Amino acid sequence: MADEASAHVLVPVGESPTLRNTVAYAVQTARERAEETGETAIVHFVYPAVWRAVEPTRAEKFERAEELLDRVELWAKEDLAGDEEAEDRAAEPVIDVETAIVGDEDYLFSPADFARVIVAYANEHDLDRIVVDPEYQPGGNAPMLRPLEFELSRSDLYVEEAPVERPARRGVLVGRESLSQYLIVFGTSYLFYLTLGGFSGTFDLVTGAISAGIVTLVLGQISLKGRPDLKRIPGEFGRMLLYIPYLVWEIAKANVTLAYVILHPRLPIDPKMVQFRAAVWNDLPATTLANSITLTPGTLTVEVSQREFYIHSLTRSARRDLLEGALERAVRFVFYGRAAARIPSPREREAEREDQQSTQQDAPTATAAGEEGEE
Incomplete structure (x- = not known):
């Protein structure tokens, strides 16, 4: 476990109602730790990618991720500039803000996969503290925050959940964002039931609708990650x-x-x-x-x-x-x-x-031979 007083902070980001407050908490924490230790504070905001190279929507998803990171960076700089009390201090701590997209060449499926790329980035940049957004869901609609925190805690990094206020959950069961997802799950389940049971009569149609409805209520939020692209x-x-x-x-x-x-x-x-x-x-x-x-x-x-x-x-x-x-x-x-x-x-x-590995292994030998020839 890393030192709790570290001013080197990493924040995994994704769209969430508490992201803005999490950014403010991470910046404030880095500032306080920097004042205590006298070191330069560093706050890295990383977006774990969930798209792949051959996906038709890869460019669109990458653009949305960059827009979110730009927004987060702007929030962080606003928090730094808006601290009037800190501006009056003689010894103002230096705070760097960095953003990055990670895991775009990997297949991120489980909480362990997300934790692996996050920890690898932290180790690469000498970061030893992770602040987690309490509403962060890297897997879309799948509830992955608790397993992700567990996987992160198995590393040598200090992991904490940002103590920010969460919004009240009073949303309807099916909103506009999830309606298409529910309809796809219902339609697929209904068609599958009728394919196996037959289209012979009213009984099959009614029982099929009931069965598909139960499946949709139970699995509608977790069957698909994110909002489905109806055009595809x-x-x-x-x-x-x-x-x-x-x-x-x-x-x-x-x-x-x-x-x-x-x-x-x-x-x-x-x-x-x-x-x-x-x-x-x-x-x-x-x-x-x-x-x-x-x-x-x-x-x-x-x-x-x-x-x-x-x-x-x-x-x-x-x-x-x-x-x-x-x-x-x-x-x-x-x-x-x-x-x-x-x-x-x-x-x-x-x-x-x-072939690539063989070429890489042969390259140092060729370089050494060239240096010997020059001598």
Whole structure:
């Protein structure tokens, strides 16, 4: 645990009703600690990213994050300039304000993922104190603040929740921000129920509506992260209709291959675990890919951690098909469009990564050889 009197403060930020007061508290805390210790105060405001490189809305989300950080920086400078009592002091402490977006190259899914990039930034910039906004929700609508604070507290940093007043919660159950989210969950649940139970009569329609309503009330706020983009849903739905028969065809081919292996006298199996870094982001695409792999006979998704997929494969051919990335490419097509489907396969990306590492390892040797030649 870091020293509580540190003037080096890190504040993770996101849209929240108490963000303004949290900024003021962080600045005030840094000022007080700087006066006590005589050191330069530093306040860093960081925005953990929840978008990925191939997302169509990445640029828009990045712009909104930068706008929020600009607003936060302006608030912090207003608090510094508005402290008339501090201006009258002979020895005014120096306070630096910095902003940054972190984790834009990572897949931030769990509280541990968010804590990892926040702690890494703090260590990189020699920060040892974290002030957390009491209304901060890095996962959108998912309640992640308490688990995030727990993960942060496991580091050597001093972690505290800003003691600011929270607004009264008198909002309606379904507001304009969440109406589209509830409608999507209800419609999806209703269609799924009718697909399994049939459209045969009034009983199915009524019970389906009741079941979908219960699912919506229970899971409506946590099924989707943030407000869904209604403009993208028709395209994703249409591409999903193309993906389903493709997945069924892949399952059928894998069934034939597996039947041949089972009936073969020598039973030519070669079970192994495969690990690869998938080029899919966000919960729904990652879940779709993981379930598609499991549904395909011969492969089983054991674990998904960040973007790392751990797959049990039964045969060499199953591993070859998996690393060639046909399913991954199809899932990217569904959620990110045609351009994202042209990203290199897992095998190609791994080969490229190995080439880069080899080049980096050879570079110091080449430099040393050049220096010897000059001598």
